[in-house]
Amino acid sequence: MVVAIDGPSGVGKSTVASCAAQRTGFSYLNSGSFYRGITKTVLDSNLNPEDENDILKAAAACDFQLREGKILLNGQPLLAQSIQNDRVDRWVAVHSSIPKVRDLVNQKLRGIAQNRDIIVEGRDIGTVVFPQAELKIYLDANPGTRARRRYHQGVSQLEEEELRRRLEERDTLDRSKPFGRLEQAGDAQYIDTSDLTIDRVCAKVVDEILKRANLAGVESEI
Numbered sequence: 723m724v725v726a727i728d729g730p731s732g733v734g735k736s737t738v739a740s741c742a743a744q745r746t747g748f749s750y751l752n753s754g755s756f757y758r759g760i761t762k763t764v765l766d767s768n769l770n771p772e773d774e775n776d777i778l779k780a781a782a783a784c785d786f787q788l789r790e791g792k793i794l795l796n797g798q799p800l801l802a803q804s805i806q807n808d809r810v811d812r813w814v815a816v817h818s819s820i821p822k823v824r825d826l827v828n829q830k831l832r833g834i835a836q837n838r839d840i841i842v843e844g845r846d847i848g849t850v851v852f853p854q855a856e857l858k859i860y861l862d863a864n865p866g867t868r869a870r871r872r873y874h875q876g877v878s879q880l881e882e883e884e885l886r887r888r889l890e891e892r893d894t895l896d897r898s899k900p901f902g903r904l905e906q907a908g909d910a911q912y913i914d915t916s917d918l919t920i921d922r923v924c925a926k927v928v929d930e931i932l933k934r935a936n937l938a939g940v941e942s943e944i
Contacts, residue, residue: 723857724842724856725840725841725856725858725859725931726851726852726907727739727842727844727858728858728859728861728904729843729845729904730845730863730868730896731868731889731892731896732869733862733863733868734863734871734915734920734923735752736843737924738843738920738923738924739841739843739927741921742841742931743841745928746839746841748841749788749839749841750841750843751788751834751842753831753842753851754814754845755793756784756786756827757817757823757827759784759795760784761810761814763783763784764780764813765810771816772816777820778822781817781823781826781827782826783796784796786800788834808879808880811878811888824902832852846904846905848860848909848910849905850901853907856934857911857930857934858907858910858911859927860910860913862912867915868886869889870882872889
């Protein structure tokens, strides 16, 4: 069973998806980590972050695997602190807007998800990557709430207002991509998380997974 969770940057997708996976026994996959891993590879290799050929070369060389709940990049754990920072934030939206990069990542996501009960989160999971997912959820929140959450995570050196401005710019870019744009699937369940705790959002998602899993006869650790 595939659960697709989509939504804009800073809405809490990763935290909610990880929480729901722990409570249900499903595997968890963060598609954004793949794009951030590619951007990190470009920057670490001193390639030109504006050159599409260099970006595609780096993307093709990235071997992603999921082992014991951890994403590995070329055999090494992909640590959050190495990809959740202002340096990677500066370029990841640009790199992830390249159709060939998205094709590569989508192929890797589908390969990892095969024969698994899995929760996959991103921005086009339910619309492009897994359009036939048994459950689709779209998480949302207003820009101010998202900027405040990101600020209090302590992963950025930027002030809250600058974070808000960048999130709004990211939204505009993500929603205008010619391929893999941010949008809600027609059959996705919409949850506005602005005034909800993470635990409450997680409980809502788990409830929906339980309903679908029971209907499909999925065996998990629920």
